[in-house]
Amino acid sequence: MAYWLLKSEPAVYSWQQLLIDGRTCWDGVRNPQALGYLRAMALADLALFYHSNTGREIVGICRVVRTWYTPPGAPDRGPGMVDVEPVRPLAQAVNLATIRATPDLQGLALIRQVRLSVLPVAPEHWQVLLRLARTEQ
Secondary structure, rough: EEEEEEEEEEOOHHHHHHHOOOEEEOOOOOOHHHHHHHHOOOOOOEEEEEEEEOOOEEEEEEEEEEEEEOOOOOOOOOOOOOEEEEEEEEEEEEEEHHHHOHHHHOOOOHHHHOOOOOEEEOOOHHHHHHHHHHHHO
């Protein structure tokens, strides 16, 4: 199993909306590196849901329930998507300031590649983030 971080502006698509919807396609990604990360996702991989711009905090955990696909008629290597469903909210949101101030998270992709909307999370970083969130896997 791999771990990921998915970023969304709450005004565009929030954690609360994912809870209401129960499942959504994760689309709208245009950056080639972020698209590569989407393509690499496997069924049952887990992802942290991060509210970007407003809030700048990790608020929940979601699961990949459909791997990479492209809409009908779209080019195979063009923009595509995966589907995710909510697993659970975090007991405590983890904000960007806390992440940056935590020594064990200094190699986290969220800190190094701030503009990407899809990022890998190393297993050791995943555990630190869950501990900060007071949430069990």
